[in-house]
Amino acid sequence: MGSTGSIGVQTLDIARENPDRFEVRALTAHSNWQRLAAQAREFDADTAVIADEGCYAPLRDALADTDVKVFAGADAVAQVAAAGNVDTVVNALVGYAGLAPTVAAIEARKKLALANKESLVVGGAYVMPLARERKAPVLPIDSEHSAIFQCLVGERAPVRRLIVTCSGGAFRDLPREALADVTAAQALRHPQWQMGAKITIDSSTLVNKGFEVIEAHWLFGTPPERIDVVLHPQSIVHSMVEFEDGAIKAQLGTPDMRMPISFALLYPDRAHRPCERFDFLAHPQLTFAAVDRAKYPALDIAYDCLRRGGTAACTMNGANEVAVAAFLGGRCAWLDIVRTIEHALAHAAFVERPTLADYAEADAEARALAAAFLNQ
Ligand code: NDP
Ligand code: MG
Numbered sequence: 001m002g003s004t005g006s007i008g009v010q011t012l013d014i015a016r017e018n019p020d021r022f023e024v025r026a027l028t029a030h031s032n033w034q035r036l037a038a039q040a041r042e043f044d045a046d047t048a049v050i051a052d053e054g055c056y057a058p059l060r061d062a063l064a065d066t067d068v069k070v071f072a073g074a075d076a077v078a079q080v081a082a083a084g085n086v087d088t089v090v091n092a093l094v095g096y097a098g099l100a101p102t103v104a105a106i107e108a109r110k111k112l113a114l115a116n117k118e119s120l121v122v123g124g125a126y127v128m129p130l131a132r133e134r135k136a137p138v139l140p141i142d143s144e145h146s147a148i149f150q151c152l153v154g155e156r157a158p159v160r161r162l163i164v165t166c167s168g169g170a171f172r173d174l175p176r177e178a179l180a181d182v183t184a185a186q187a188l189r190h191p192q193w194q195m196g197a198k199i200t201i202d203s204s205t206l207v208n209k210g211f212e213v214i215e216a217h218w219l220f221g222t223p224p225e226r227i228d229v230v231l232h233p234q235s236i237v238h239s240m241v242e243f244e245d246g247a248i249k250a251q252l253g254t255p256d257m258r259m260p261i262s263f264a265l266l267y268p269d270r271a272h273r274p275c276e277r278f279d280f281l282a283h284p285q286l287t288f289a290a291v292d293r294a295k296y297p298a299l300d301i302a303y304d305c306l307r308r309g310g311t312a313a314c315t316m317n318g319a320n321e322v323a324v325a326a327f328l329g330g331r332c333a334w335l336d337i338v339r340t341i342e343h344a345l346a347h348a349a350f351v352e353r354p355t356l357a358d359y360a361e362a363d364a365e366a367r368a369l370a371a372a373f374l375n376q
Helices: 006-017 033-042 053-062 074-081 095-107 118-134 143-152 176-181 197-205 207-220 258-266 298-308 312-328 334-347 356-373
Strands: 026-029 047-050 069-072 088-091 111-114 138-140 159-166 227-231 237-243 248-252
Touching: 006 088, 006 258, 026 033, 026 074, 033 047, 033 053, 047 053, 047 074, 053 069, 069 074, 074 095, 088 095, 088 258, 095 111, 095 118, 095 312, 095 356, 111 118, 111 258, 118 138, 118 207, 118 312, 118 356, 138 143, 138 207, 138 258, 143 159, 143 207, 143 237, 143 248, 143 258, 159 207, 176 334, 197 207, 197 312, 197 334, 207 227, 207 298, 207 312, 207 334, 298 312, 298 334, 312 334, 312 356, 334 356
Parallel strands: 026 047, 047 069, 088 111, 111 138, 159 227
Antiparallel strands: 159 237, 237 248
């Protein structure tokens, strides 16, 4: 799901490299029907779904000479996540739109390889108990969480601390005073990773890192006070786990999302990947520093949302999605992103034990508050 995006395309790279291990059954996109049609053709998929109904006709026409079944609409996206001929679902959608397919895949007892961290940020309190009840494995694709997961393989002793590393995003080396004037083009230049636009902006504000703390809590059951974030500009140590005896395990490697994607897909096996051998001598310095919490208030806001529980993180996410879209469209300043989140959190209703319907309402309210705040 989300096969035309950054994670989606790299997932298909893994499928292409391992034709004996994978059959691609269903592919979904939002509006990029051209790329979706080409992928469905190459991988001989059964089904292609385009979320934007306006793109149905061109997609259908582009695949008219094939056996690929074509559907459109958000409901169809969630439906293929539960399709009978699928055993593993890769959720690489962006934002709140990923929640319904995550729930649908888990309800149908699929193995879920999860890149869409927003599913857990918004609804982790709903999603993870459901996954346990349905015995549906949720395997992280996010590199930090994949690193933690890899460090935990074979361990049964309790964890003292998770140490989530952080590259610092596009403005790591910029002084706080300069942040008022930064542009979307500057924010899109991530120092280490080539990713979709939304997560690249989230990395520049550290909203992404805040979301990853929440994601780590839901995936590994670790309380917020045992999850630390440390700045690591080289992005070689992907994250670490400290145990009660003081031992620390880290997972290292060149930044390449195909590693965590293939681990999620093939666990407990590993892919044979034709990548270059990591050269430690080319990386003689791995450095670590504290995050500047005043420069990046989003991190503490996310911790706060995690502690508050309920719909708080859902509100943060909805407001962030609206503000990031506005910033990318040149309709607000970079500093307005966090201001919008703060405004929405201050004014939104709070539901302590939300149902799925409550999340939908909280998301809609956060978007409305954010749009009004930004005069959109
Ligand atoms: P992209 O923007 O590159 O791709 C998003 C994909 O989802 C595209 O296929 C897009 O279709 C589709 N899509 C977007 N909105 C909707 C919608 N409303 N309904 C249905 N489909 C939709 O994103 P990324 O691949 O960068 O990120 C995907 C997820 O993975 C995010 O949650 C991100 O935080 C997470 N992630 C990404 C990393 C990366 O390296 N990229 C690293 C770690 C996590 P279309 O192409 O038609 O617009
Ligand atoms: Mg990450």
